[in-house]
Amino acid sequence: MTSTSRPSPTPTASVDPTEPRWLTPAEQHLWRTFMRMRQQLDAQLARQIQAESDISIADFSVLVVLTDVPEGRVRVLELARNLQWEKSRLSHHLARMVKRGLIERAECTEDGRGSFVVITDAGRRAIEAAAPRHVELVRTLFFDPLSEEQVTQLTQISERILGAMEGCPEALSES
Amino acid sequence: MTSTSRPSPTPTASVDPTEPRWLTPAEQHLWRTFMRMRQQLDAQLARQIQAESDISIADFSVLVVLTDVPEGRVRVLELARNLQWEKSRLSHHLARMVKRGLIERAECTEDGRGSFVVITDAGRRAIEAAAPRHVELVRTLFFDPLSEEQVTQLTQISERILGAMEGCPEALSES
DNA sequence: CCGATCTGGATGACATGTCAACCAAAGAGG
DNA sequence: CCTCTTTGGTTGACATGTCATCCAGATCGG
Numbered sequence: 430m431t432s433t434s435r436p437s438p439t440p441t442a443s444v445d446p447t448e449p450r451w452l453t454p455a456e457q458h459l460w461r462t463f464m465r466m467r468q469q470l471d472a473q474l475a476r477q478i479q480a481e482s483d484i485s486i487a488d489f490s491v492l493v494v495l496t497d498v499p500e501g502r503v504r505v506l507e508l509a510r511n512l513q514w515e516k517s518r519l520s521h522h523l524a525r526m527v528k529r530g531l532i533e534r535a536e537c538t539e540d541g542r543g544s545f546v547v548i549t550d551a552g553r554r555a556i557e558a559a560a561p562r563h564v565e566l567v568r569t570l571f572f573d574p575l576s577e578e579q580v581t582q583l584t585q586i587s588e589r590i591l592g593a594m595e596g597c598p599e600a601l602s603e604s
Numbered sequence: 605m606t607s608t609s610r611p612s613p614t615p616t617a618s619v620d621p622t623e624p625r626w627l628t629p630a631e632q633h634l635w636r637t638f639m640r641m642r643q644q645l646d647a648q649l650a651r652q653i654q655a656e657s658d659i660s661i662a663d664f665s666v667l668v669v670l671t672d673v674p675e676g677r678v679r680v681l682e683l684a685r686n687l688q689w690e691k692s693r694l695s696h697h698l699a700r701m702v703k704r705g706l707i708e709r710a711e712c713t714e715d716g717r718g719s720f721v722v723i724t725d726a727g728r729r730a731i732e733a734a735a736p737r738h739v740e741l742v743r744t745l746f747f748d749p750l751s752e753e754q755v756t757q758l759t760q761i762s763e764r765i766l767g768a769m770e771g772c773p774e775a776l777s778e779s
Numbered sequence: 780c781c782g783a784t785c786t787g788g789a790t791g792a793c794a795t796g797t798c799a800a801c802c803a804a805a806g807a808g809g
Numbered sequence: 810c811c812t813c814t815t816t817g818g819t820t821g822a823c824a825t826g827t828c829a830t831c832c833a834g835a836t837c838g839g
Contacts, residue, residue: 485795525795540805586758591644695788717835
């Protein structure tokens with residue numbers, strides 16, 4: 430999946446700058462394993478939360494931010510930045526969540542264009558119901574298999590990659 | 605996002621088995637960083653391939669498998685297993701790819717129900733056009749920031765987590 | 780050979796995400 | 810003030826993913 434093997438015969442030690450730097454077998458293996466791992470992880474977390482509660486994992490993420498914040502009340506763009514979602518995705522999603530009664534809108538008096546998102550009681554109940562099993566699964570699938578050392582390593586690795594992306598030519602989602 | 609902080613006051617050293625094992629601040633930090641990292645990574649790869657070629661990253665993944673296989677020809681379920689996609693997702697996606705001329709169907713004589721998927725010339729051209737820049741970006745974003753040691757570490761980590769999921773109570777996508 | 784069941788796969792309804800275009804309020808700059 | 814640009818946010822069309830259901834061909838037990 431999303432793979433990157435050399436599709437053609439093999440000019441093994443090429444220094445041709447027009448020839449892309451194909452992945453070595455070891456790199457290839459990491460890339461595939463990594464992708465498969467994160468994909469399974471996502472899928473399991475999504476499936477579990479969907480199956481055992483009334484909300485999706487996307488709802489969950491939104492609600493998490495809202496419970497983390499004073500009065501359960503945030504500006505939409507603040508939310509978008511926090512979640513790193515495109516604003517249009519967020520807009521659509523918030524509309525659906527309003528329809529389901531998980532959140533409400535509130536007018537923003539300081540800025541006539543803006544609007545606030547507020548968590549409702551139903552929303553609070555929903556996330557409180559979903560959270561414990563979710564954390565448990567995160568632990569089981571992600572933390573339990575790792576040693577303390579590996580946790581440290583993975584932290585550094587993630588920070589490295591993330592850091593590298595922040596200064597990348599490719600536009601980050603418009604923030 | 606998809607967070608797991610303790611939503612309430614703090615019974616720090618609780619051994620209550622009904623109380624979920626909330627994440628420590630360090631774990632929390634890793635979890636958030638990791639999720640953000642993989643999300644950015646995905647987004648960038650998807651955006652780039654979409655912008656610079658005629659295919660999506662999903663198309664790309666499918667085509668990769670097809671170019672990896674004799675005669676560019678695979679059974680649908682084989683493809684599903686390889687990609688770890690649900691069969692219905694795959695079915696829909698293949699239909700779209702046929703419509704775009706990237707692949708074709710071929711009858712399966714050994715098994716009357718089954719069908720083969722075959723890559724077309726257009727499909728081959730499409731992936732060959734997309735691959736070099738894609739690998740290059742994978743390198744830039746993922747491998748270049750890491751030391752050799754970290755590559756080794758991440759390989760082990762990914763294998764660990766993936767391994768743990770294979771024997772998990774939660775159903776893996778029906779394979 | 781025959782029904783019961785399993786398997787490979789397609790389908791429809793629906794949830795979700797993306798892109799581009801739009802809109803109104805807020806800040807410039809003159 | 811009065812345009813011009815920016816910003817915060819929504820919208821519609823469309824691509825994609827999920828779930829449940831369906832269906833025909835294969836297999837299995839007699």
